Amino acid sequence: MALVSTSDRVMPVQPAETAILVVDDIVMRFATPEGDVVALDNVSFEVAPGEFLAVIGPSGCGKSTLFNIIGGLQSGYQGRVAVTGETITGPHASIGMVFQEESTFPWRNVVDNVAFPLEIAGVPKGERIERARRFVSMVGLDGFERRYPSELSGGMRQRVSMARTLASEPKIFLMDEPFAALDEQTRLLLGDKVLQIQQQLKQTTLLITHNITEAVQLADRILVMSYRPGRVKRIVDIELPRPRTSEIVSSEAFGRYVAQIWADLREEASRGMIDDEARTLHAQEHRP
Amino acid sequence: MSAAKSTTMSATGFSARRWAPPAIGFGCVVLFLVAVQLLIDIGVINRFIVPLPSEVAASFGRVIVEEDILHRFLQTAWECLAAGILLSVFGIAIGVLMHRVLLLRLACETWVAAFASAPLVLAYPLFLVLFGRSTMTIIMLAFLSGLPPVILKTLEGMSATRRVLINVGRSFNLTPAQQFWKILFPSALPTIFVGIRLGLMFALINVVAVEFLINFGGLGQLINDLAERYDLPGTYAAICFVILVSVVFFAAAERAERWLKSVG
Numbered sequence: 001m002a003l004v005s006t007s008d009r010v011m012p013v014q015p016a017e018t019a020i021l022v023v024d025d026i027v028m029r030f031a032t033p034e035g036d037v038v039a040l041d042n043v044s045f046e047v048a049p050g051e052f053l054a055v056i057g058p059s060g061c062g063k064s065t066l067f068n069i070i071g072g073l074q075s076g077y078q079g080r081v082a083v084t085g086e087t088i089t090g091p092h093a094s095i096g097m098v099f100q101e102e103s104t105f106p107w108r109n110v111v112d113n114v115a116f117p118l119e120i121a122g123v124p125k126g127e128r129i130e131r132a133r134r135f136v137s138m139v140g141l142d143g144f145e146r147r148y149p150s151e152l153s154g155g156m157r158q159r160v161s162m163a164r165t166l167a168s169e170p171k172i173f174l175m176d177e178p179f180a181a182l183d184e185q186t187r188l189l190l191g192d193k194v195l196q197i198q199q200q201l202k203q204t205t206l207l208i209t210h211n212i213t214e215a216v217q218l219a220d221r222i223l224v225m226s227y228r229p230g231r232v233k234r235i236v237d238i239e240l241p242r243p244r245t246s247e248i249v250s251s252e253a254f255g256r257y258v259a260q261i262w263a264d265l266r267e268e269a270s271r272g273m274i275d276d277e278a279r280t281l282h283a284q285e286h287r288p
Numbered sequence: 289m290s291a292a293k294s295t296t297m298s299a300t301g302f303s304a305r306r307w308a309p310p311a312i313g314f315g316c317v318v319l320f321l322v323a324v325q326l327l328i329d330i331g332v333i334n335r336f337i338v339p340l341p342s343e344v345a346a347s348f349g350r351v352i353v354e355e356d357i358l359h360r361f362l363q364t365a366w367e368c369l370a371a372g373i374l375l376s377v378f379g380i381a382i383g384v385l386m387h388r389v390l391l392l393r394l395a396c397e398t399w400v401a402a403f404a405s406a407p408l409v410l411a412y413p414l415f416l417v418l419f420g421r422s423t424m425t426i427i428m429l430a431f432l433s434g435l436p437p438v439i440l441k442t443l444e445g446m447s448a449t450r451r452v453l454i455n456v457g458r459s460f461n462l463t464p465a466q467q468f469w470k471i472l473f474p475s476a477l478p479t480i481f482v483g484i485r486l487g488l489m490f491a492l493i494n495v496v497a498v499e500f501l502i503n504f505g506g507l508g509q510l511i512n513d514l515a516e517r518y519d520l521p522g523t524y525a526a527i528c529f530v531i532l533v534s535v536v537f538f539a540a541a542e543r544a545e546r547w548l549k550s551v552g
Contacts, residue, residue, distance in 0.1 A: 072459075091458050105456075105474070120460055
């Protein structure tokens with residue numbers, strides 16, 4: 001049985017009927033003093049409802065740019081992003097974003113942080129607190145409702161951010177390296193939490209990450225990106241059984257997926273490192 | 289038995305931790321006053337320059353009864369309050385405007401910073417010409433002296449709002465007004481209150497100084513009167529009431545900050 005199935009798929013321009021998210025031929029250039037830099041080049045893919053897609057690539061491949069484009073925070077790109085067939089031109093109510101950096105509001109306690117999108121939507125106070133409590137409980141923070149972010153650990157704060165985004169009941173849950181600042185053990189345990197939630201809510205999820213283990217642990221498919229300009233290098237279907245837990249990382253199949261993806265990424269990461277060193281040297285040589 | 293003992297000890301420990309800092313602070317003040325009393329008694333400090341703390345304490349009753357201290361205290365407090373409200377409203381508004389309009393910020397920030405260190409109280413003759421020997425002169429001078437720190441700290445607080453928090457607001461499709469009231473303002477609030485506290489301090493100094501200089505109004509005028517009568521214990525007792533005004537305003541500012549945080 002082939003445990004690793006990969007496909008070098010070129011996405012159709014017309015979105016498939018079942019896709020909830022269509023990213024179609026995205027090209028993004030940034031103007032720099034050294035000339036235009038192409039951050040993303042013809043990036044196309046689709047996400048089906050309830051699917052968990054991870055986007056993985058080396059540093060500098062444009063992952064965060066892609067996150068901002070899909071979230072509607074970045075303009076000035078070519079191509080199209082559509083949610084349930086509707087082309088988006090800015091932040092969209094169907095997309096909930098969880099950021100890499102710590103993003104809880106320090107002046108609000110846990111439950112008020114989570115209730116924030118409901119407050120913006122005009123939900124009456126009693127109802128929004130009750131609903132917020134449900135999401136606080138879902139991320140495993142019962143008993144911490146009245147605590148402020150400064151009283152919580154990094155992992156707990158990131159769970160508050162996730163609960164806040166989930167409270168807005170998005171159709172697509174978009175996360176940009178949400179566990180990047182956490183230690184490996186916390187990362188694995190939070191991965192379990194994400195899997196639980198995704199299973200419970202049947203939530204379509206798009207995870208941007210540079211962590212292969214995390215991607216294989218969580219995703220149904222992994223989109224591997226090339227180093228600058230960021231292109232879709234390969235899409236890997238992860239055929240590990242669900243429901244999954246962090247225990248799956250010790251399985252043989254898991255190891256094979258990790259090896260397969262690392263084989264794809266290694267070349268890109270090396271290119272990134274060489275490019276980074278060259279730019280550092282160039283900057284040092286041209287320093288006044 | 290042992291658990292009960294440990295609970296009692298931990299409660300005692302908590303109580304000690306809570307009361308120790310203010311008790312030590314109060315003890316330091318008492319120690320300082322005792323030291324001053326002793327130094328005056330043995331002649332190290334001239335009693336015609338610094339009165340005995342015991343004489344100052346004894347003069348409180350006389351100052352309160354004979355010098356209409358309550359009225360003067362309220363007069364100074366009212367001038368401070370008026371200046372405080374003006375500098376908070378205008379300082380925050382100007383700070384927000386400078387944050388929004390980059391050109392305005394680039395053009396004015398250095399001027400505002402320079403204005404903050406200017407001894408504006410020396411311009412009191414101009415204010416006397418403009419507003420007469422009145423409460424208005426005192427309030428306007430205090431207001432303008434306390435304005436720059438509020439503007440600068442509002443600007444600093446707004447600019448220091450983390451980009452990711454603004455992006456969270458954008459991701460929830462907040463309107464510009466919601467973005468301001470729900471994210472920028474509460475995020476900048478602690479820094480804005482640093483500015484308000486500094487502004488209130490400058491305002492109080494200027495209120496008392498101008499009252500003293502133009503011999504008009506509340507505690508500043510009383511200090512002037514008592515000093516001219518060479519009533520040193522009374523002068524120092526009146527200065528204690530100025531400190532009381534300061535304490536009241538700082539406590540009020542802290543309460544206001546807590547309240548605004550809770551509704552943010």
